[in-house]
C-alpha cells in the first residue's frame with residue numbers, strides 16, 4: 001500500500017466508502033496525487049475542524065461567504081446566515097415542503113422504474129429551495145440541468161469546466177436578484193429580498209457577497225439534498241425492516257435514523273482547509289500552506305468510534321454528517337426537515353419499494369459521493 005490515493009479531484013471509479021475503509025486502519029493521513037493531505041480518521045478530522053486557526057478555510061480564489069472566511073470576519077457573516085435558518089424562521093415552510101413532496105410523489109408513475117436521485121431527490125430539492133427562497137418555479141428546468149452539469153464538471157476534475165459551470169450558476173442568481181435590486185419597493189417580501197437588505201459592519205452587503213451566500217444555499221445544497229434522498233431511498237429499499245420502523249417512528253426517531261443512514265453512506269464527502277503553520281499528524285509533517293481535506297465520509301465510518309453496527313441513538317453524538325466547529329452546517333435543520341418530509345412522503349404513498357428489475361443502483365464517481373442513479377419501482 002502506498003501513501004498515495006488517486007487524486008480525489010479526478011474520477012477514481014471506486015466506491016469511496018470501500019476505498020477509505022481499506023486505507024483508514026493503516027493511515028491517519030494520505031497525501032493524494034493532487035497534493036492534498038486527506039485526513040481519514042474521526043479524531044483527526046474533528047481536531048482539524050475545531051482548530052480553525054491552524055486549519056484555515058481561506059482555500060479558494062473565489063469569494064465564499066461564509067464558508068471561505070476565517071475568524072471574526074466569518075463570525076460577522078455567519079450571524080447573518082444563521083438568522084435565516086432558525087426553527088422560527090423555517091417553521092412556516094414546513095407545510096409548503098410537505099405539499100411539494102406529496103404532489104411530487106403523487107405524480108410519479110407506479111409499477112415503472114423511477115430514479116430516486118434525479119426524479120425524486122433533485123426535483124424535490126429544487127422545488128423546496130425555490131419555495132424557501134421565493135424563486136420563480138419556472139427556474140426549475142434551468143436549475144435541474146445546472147445540477148447535472150455541476151456534477152459532471154466535478155466528476156471530470158477539470159477546473160476550467162467547474163469554473164464555467166459556477167459562472168452559469170451566478171448568472172441564474174443574478175437573474176433573480178436583478179428585479180429586486182432594480183426596484184426595491186416592488187420587491188416581494190421573501191428570503192431573497194430580505195437577504196439583499198442585510199448589512200454588515202454598518203454597510204449593505206455587496207452584490208458579490210449576496211450572490212456568494214445564495215450560491216452556498218443553493219449550488220451545493222441542492223446537490224447534497226438530492227444525493228441524500230438517493231442514499232436514504234436506496235437504504236430503505238434494501239432494508240425493509242428500517243422502512244417498517246420509519247412508518248411508525250416519531251419525528252425525533254426518524255431524524256436519528258436518517259442521520260445514521262447518512263453517517264454510514266455520507267454523500268457530502270469532504271471539505272478543504274489550508275494550514276497556516278507547520279503541523280504534525282500521524283507522524284507526517286505538513287508544512288504551512290498545505291492543502292488538506294477533512295474526509296467526512298471516511299471519518300463517519302471510523303471503526304474506532306462507531307463499531308460496525310446500525311445504532312442511531314448510540315452514534316448520534318459523534319456523527320459528522322453536518323460537520324463540527326466554526327463552520328458546522330447552519331442548514332442542518334432545513335436539511336433534516338426536508339429529508340424527513342421527502343422520505344415520509346414516499347413511505348406514506350406506497351405499500352412497498354423495490355429496486356427496478358435488471359437496473360442496479362449505480363454509485364456516483366469519486367469525488368462525488370452517494371449514488372448517481374437509484375432506479376426503484378413504487379407499488
Ligand code: HEM
Pocket residue numbers: 049057065066067068078081216217218221224225228268271272296320321322323324326327328329330331332334335
Ligand atoms: C443534507 C444536506 C447537507 C449536508 C450533508 C451538509 C453538510 C455540511 C457540512 C459537512 C458543512 C461543514 C463545512 C466545513 O466545515 O467546511 C456544511 C457547511 C455549510 N452548509 Fe451544509 N449541508 C447540507 C445542507 C445545507 C443546507 C440545506 C444549507 C442552507 C440552505 C446549508 C448551508 C451550509 C453553509 C452556509 C455552510 C458553511 C458554513 C460556514 O462556513 O460557517 N447546508 N454543510
